[in-house]
Amino acid sequence: MKQVIVHPERCVGCMQCMAACATAHSRSGKLFTATLEKPVPRPRIHVGAGRYGEGFPNRCRHCDPAPCMLACLPGAISRLPETSTVHIDPDLCINCASCAMTCPFGVIRYHEDADAPPDKVVAVKCDNCHDRQLEGKLPACVEVCKSGALTFEEPDAAMKRKTDAVACSMSQETAVTVLSPGFTLLNTIKQAQTAMAARK
């Protein structure tokens, strides 16, 4: 089954996935009108900053077994088999934050949502764009990512590419030294700045 695969080394931190995610989970489905909706749609993917300010797209891993599912008091979290999605039922959710205690990735947020009953704060996280997938569409975050940090593919295929890349890097003839010298340069500068700030 195809899954969203995150390649953090390619994240440039533009946050377009966040805007696309929020839009995809709005009532209108359009960016400009979505910003005017109540509740304002919010992203389920969170581009956080790494140790030197580099981007990191953080989203639900849809773990199996999923600790949030086991911890959920009202049994609101279940797995949708078609897309292997760990899904929170907003009608059952009691906003107790028990799932926040168990999620080792910190991807669950608590707010009102277009899919939840009006004025009810519920736990919200990535739903794998389950409905879009059933319509044959790509998950919204993958669709807008232009740097290849988010892909939608068979995990085995992604794994093989990584393995191949590691294998290639073992030999001087086949090694691709740096994917993007400019991006590497930028990150080197950021690392230096971070190290300086920590100096006494």
Added chain:
Amino acid sequence: MNREYEKRTITEDGQLMLKKAEQDQIVTVWDRYQEQQPQCGYCEMGLSCRICNMGPCRIDPFGEGPQQGVCGADADIIVARNLGRMIASGAASHSDHGRDLVEVLAKVAEGNAPGYVITDVEKLNRVAAEYGVAVEGKSPTEVAGALADAMFEDFGSRKAALTMTARAPEKRREIWKKLNIMPRGIDRETAEMMHRTHMGVDNGWQSLLLQALRNALSDGWGGSLIATEVSDILFGTPQPRPNTVNVGVIKEDQVNILVHGHNPVVSEMILRACQSPELQRLAEEKGAKGINLAGLCCTGNELLMRHGVPMAGNHLMTELVIATGAVEMILADYQCIMPSLGTVAACYHTKMVSTSDKARFPGMEHREFHPDNAEILAKDLVREAVENFGKRGRVYIPVESVPAMGGFSVEAILGALGGSVDPLLDAIKAGKIRGAAGIVGCNNPRIKHDYGHVTLTRRLIENDILVVDTGCAAVASAKAGFKVAEAARWAGPGLREVCEALQIPPVLHMGSCVDNVRILVLAGALADALGTDISDLPIAGAAPEWYSEKAVAIGAYFVASGVYTVLGPMPPITGSMNVVNLLTRGLEDVVGATFAVEPDPEKAAILMRNHIEQKREALGLSAAKPLRGPSAG
């Protein structure tokens, strides 16, 4: 307990004020910087383009996604266009500031600027002569009128070269002519830069960058230079005088008024109003011991240079000084004034006033200054500030101010040297002074506040390199105590000997950020005295904490004038390694100087020392072997 303050600034007053600001629930520039993390990588690399409405577009730096914008522009073109537009904006800012001064000069000539006078007639005549304005038998106002007209011409389209490019060494002008980057009109070069970067005009990344250099030169040898020279004519050419710096300049028992921004046109009038006996009396009636005017950023530097007015802080201190609760009024003109200031001031009694017709800010009362109303308006505002004194809440001024020395215009330096650059050149030739470095530019929350400026300055003077500085950098080193004659003890033995003989600090405050041209003019004078080009001199420049578009223009005019310039933060160009390589290597063969980027001031110092020693060697002077940096990171 909280290491976060130490990570944000090296300054004691900054750390203490950060704590106070947090207690007062003030959101600062550092908080907002954190909120912005991670910043968009496309934009950081210069790979996003918002120039036209077929876009916006971005280029995938990893090569798999889009490699061209909708129009077909590739990474090189997009990066070059974006950089060109940054320089256009920076040049426009300085040059528009310069134009405002020429307008005041013209109004003074017309007699429509009550309160403004020609203070330095000698300089008026000297500059007029450069512009071919006859001075014999004319009154200063007549000369001023003719000079203003001539200067306005520099802003236009009718010239082959800006008048004051004649101050550059002959060899340098030849290079500009050969490259076809001789700046012709101040506004023209900016307009052409904007034109060329319109979709479908200049799509040669090299030619775009050359125009960017010409645009920058129109600032350095045009707009900024006019700003500085006319400011000197109107308000006096700076001479060395003592001042004090840091938050401690704010006085608990006085009415405190701060001027913030860049243009001396407003701040000079405020200074005069503060000195009026009538308002001083009013202050005493209100229970204050007097009226204390202090500066922030570059308009503060303008007053500091000419009058020894105390300096409360540089760019990143501007929010924090308000948290003292002791500031009755801040008057802001333009540039580098954070739009957050009004919100911060709303937590205290501080009145915020915007003064320029071209700059408005949320939470500020707009009271527009013009040459004809400035004198009266200044008094009105100072009176309002005095009346605000009684509304103070609790006051927190946690440090004592630090003494410093400012006012080192080119004229003042020559004066200190006995009228010629020869004693300085002799010291350089003898190796007592290895060379000179200009440290300029802003603050930027990317770099621990003042760490870049202070560390770099310390390392350079330790190694017998005379430092001149301006703008926020100058405030940083003054706060660190480098700007008193006794600071010579931190200098290497050669520099120390020279400083002690001349009774000058090892770090010379040359003014505001438009005053970077003073450094250019000094460099030109040194080159002329040696009969060489600026690029042959054992000098280097650095902008360790730059943030603004103006700084990009400054860096570009320094490099185009032959000065090797080390930037702290990386400009948004890494999306094109062609552009990076041209700016950091290729320009050597074109203009005899390059940029370097090194955020770590320890390493930047080594780059600059190596460059200086290399230039010494080429001049046949004693030279040290190149140093290796501290372990690379």
Added chain:
Amino acid sequence: MKYVIIGNGVAGIHGAEAIRYLDPDGDITMIADEAFPPYCRPMISLVLEGSAAPENLPIRNESFYDDLGINPLLGRRATGIDVDNRQVFVPDAGGTETAVPFDRLLIAAGADPRPIKADGLDLKHIFFMRTEQHIRGMLDALPSVRHALVLGGGLVGFKAAYGLLHRGVRVTMLIRSGYPLSMQADETAGRMVQDELVRKGLDVRVGLQAVAFEGNGTVQKARLSDGTVMDCDMVVIGKGVLPALDFLPREKIEVDLGIVVNEHMETSASGIYAAGDAAEFIDIARQTRWVNAIWPEAVHQGRIAGMSMAGRPVAYPGSLSRNVIRIFDMDVMTGGVFDPAGDPAFTVIWDKNDRRNTYRKLVFRGQRLVGMVMVNDIEQGGLLLSMIQRGKPVKVPPEDLLQPSFNVARLVA
């Protein structure tokens, strides 16, 4: 194979499900004193508060026992275990006892509210708050209640107070220690909670206990340890819980505070397992035996016990005390050793930000994170708790973990 499970709480249910998953044919008998379908005990306070209805409580539907082929013996509390002869005693309606034989036994009997000593406890409108039955009683009493007295500032007392405040009842809370939630949070967080509750109308009195209750059939007054008398028409006793152990043969099964188990949740008597609020195993953060009577551990332990009983001995890494509490607009999450009280073996770092109204405290033993307190901005709390659970040395600068922007990417070098 005959399996017997004592208790139909969450540990018992997960135990039964794990057994059935691995052993489709074994006989499973569940003995429980609560006759309701399996329900979510932590949610009863939401019913009191009014944010959940009683019908939202069940976590399995009515057909749970049928679906899993379980023989339920409900409404009956086990009275004894014959370890040698492999049987559990259950009282019949007529006062006699039935012996239920087992090959594998899971004790998931949970815990009972800790009783208090005071006169007049037999008056009406004096409640524990542990079971759905208790809540139903409280809800029935609610219309006539004006002023409730809550005994104890622990989690239960605090939830009772919160729920009653929500219902518009005036609440006075008596706490013996200096601040509420002293077992769940450190003093700073406890005081933040108290301030928030007081802002919302709670009356908190410290250093006091109730010694007697008076009333005419129904409670009307409470006499306090300082001699004062207070009017009240409802009393909620929230003094914590004790493992339900009265039916255990202590000479055959090792009991400390709870039932001592090994990493497969097996007790000292082979074939007899324990899980949930009654079980005692190593606490990861404290590195000593501990009873962590919390929902997620009960789930985990029930699963481990069930799988081990069905022949797949899975190991349990140890428990971790943790809690998350939402009070009006304030969130508090805590875990592990959050208050080492000056013990030099621990390093404590913290940050309190008044502008963001957040508090974050971390406790390290050497390089290992062993405890945390968070007030507000709790989204990354699970990340910190999982770091405590993993017990690996923290390689990044510890103060980075205090940053509001801390996230999983900061742990990746």
